[in-house]
Amino acid sequence: LISNLGLPLTSASICRRRSGPSRMQLARAMMRALVALAAAAALPGAAALKLDVAAGVENSPEVQAAMIMSAMLPQHGPQASAELEGRMNKAGQIIYDAYSLLQSASNSVEEAQEQLRTHSHMESAAANLAKGEQMVKQGHASLSKGQAMAREAENALQATADPLGPPPEAPKSWANVDAMARRAAGKERSLRTRVADLKSDAKHAGLSLAQVSLPEGETVSVDKVAEEQDAKLLDFLSKY
Secondary structure, X not given: OOHHHOXXXXXXXXXXXXXXXXXXXXXXXXXXXXXXXHHXXXXXXXXXXXXXXXXXXHHOHHHHHHHHHHHHOOOXXXXXXXXXXXXXXXXXXXHHXXXXXXXXXXXXXHHHHHHHHHOOOHHHHHHHHHHHHHHXXXXXXXXXXXXXXXXXXXXXXXXXXXXXXXXXXXXXXHHHHHHHHHHHHHHHXXXXXXXXXXXXXXXXXXOOOHHHOOOOOOOOOHHHXXXXXXXXXHHHHOOO
């Protein structure tokens, strides 16, 4: 690169070509450029001379090298504040709870599907289907709340951007929250389709779902879901 800028290929310049100009050298080059421009402005006929000097300075190897090195240096935008990180962490927890509800809903729907397929424990099949549908609704509400909180945090971070500077840099953990939200949304869509298909199958089998629907306003707590999952895991482990 330095040879292309017209510098002599001495042993010292070869070393500099390998290591690149130091920050001190770049600073000195830029200082010389500023001094030259200031001197040009003070002379008679400064307007024309200043243009010539500016053109010469801009085309000088030192300034070109400084400009290249400046472009290569990493530039960091605004970082998320502790308050914004706390808001995103809370959003992530809500989204995770939504995913847990949807996972439990999936288990209930799978049980109902198997019971309907084998025509066994039909009342339990209806109860499992109703419970699964209720948890899908709860999971949707939690997911929507978490996604809204995450968007607010992201928008607040973007609002700190300098129009002339680099864009804001979100913490890497924020990408995990976004990934979990996408997984939860995909699971919700899949569950809604399965629930609709099972309700149709139950209707054809003569099973009344209205009799086993959960009371209006009743919800399934996230803690209860976690306890049920732990109980199933312990039961599984006890067999080995």
